[in-house]
Amino acid sequence: MLPMDSPGQIIILNGTPRSGKSSIATIIQDTFEGVWMNIGVDQFMKMTPERYQPGIGLRPGGERPNLEPIVMLMYRAMYESIAAHSRVGINVVVDVGHHDGYSVPRGILPNCARILNGLPVLFVGIHCPIEEIMKRRIDTWKVGYTENGLIPVPVKRWQHYVHVPGIYDLEVDTSVMTAEECANLIHQRLEKGPPPKAFQLIRDMKV
Template sequence: MNSGSAGQIVILNGPPRSGKSSIVKNIDGPWINLGVDVYVREMTPSRYQPGIGVRPGGERPDLEPLIPVCYAALYESIAAHSRLGPNVVVDVGHHNSYARPVNILVECARRLLGLPVLFVGVRCSIEVIMERRRQGQVGRENVYLTGSNQGPVPAPVLAWQQEVHVPGIYDLEIDTSSASPQDCAATILQRLENSHEQPTAFEKLAASAYSK
């Protein structure tokens, strides 16, 4: 935690099963986790789930009026924590592929203006993601679309891969197909320690008129 100044914010953006949660667990120090899993699992009523975790494609128009409000509340909470001093790490899967695109990422970026934000793109090959989905099914309910070893990749999984990194403006990109969670966390912390490279991605997004 930073005494007397705003806490650092790190936002990890990537598709489900790309390894974001594992990276969060390996970031050393007192970081507050305000990611999508926490928000959906602990704060969103079951009748409104998956809430901000809804998949790309506009398949839940009934939930869409609530999603911008929930994202706004999440990012206001991130801002409040940072202003009080704690460092905050956030794992999310931003996309703009709703029945009615609403530029949520741009609005979220505007809510963090003036605060130190490192926006990290978490990439992972589709082959590794599918293997993680299949491994995650062992002894569990049908939480993840897994497909088969020989069959095509399910369309919602492909949609996540394509939509989550639009428009692709980041301060740092990491690939969990080739780097361990520990190495990814170390790369993020090293980037934060490099005072010569000031994060600017959220400033650029906040100033943009991006739309899908």
């Protein structure tokens, strides 16, 4: 039975596209005790009408300022849903790529942290060197370096902006650890502590 008398655990996996977030989220759902719902960027993009794509998946660069107010509302809706699940005792894993590289600073991450105030949140940084990201992009999407052999600017922007401000409860590197090993570290942190505090610190940031 679900522990309705206590809030569900929330795990937020933050990293660039192709960093391995989804694989870790799947293992958490399949192996961690209890019910784990995956509420993240892929699910929200699937629900987003075509004219508003890529929704919360909007990459850094400020290329679509007209979409940014809607993106802010979508993030709010996603985190309100995460909070609602947790409050009724359902665990949530979130794979997402937070950044503030919009046309103007939007402060989305601190605002999302405030929505989850009082709920148990473990914020995990999913790192992967850009060279490995490029390899995975080529393997998955057949899209890689520019004609001049350079790393595309959008990929560089993701790599920089996604880990600002860099406040995490736990950080893993998927280029040297398997998804299973990363999930195991997350499980150990939940079991042995110390208590997470990253979202408390982010919540108090000025925006």
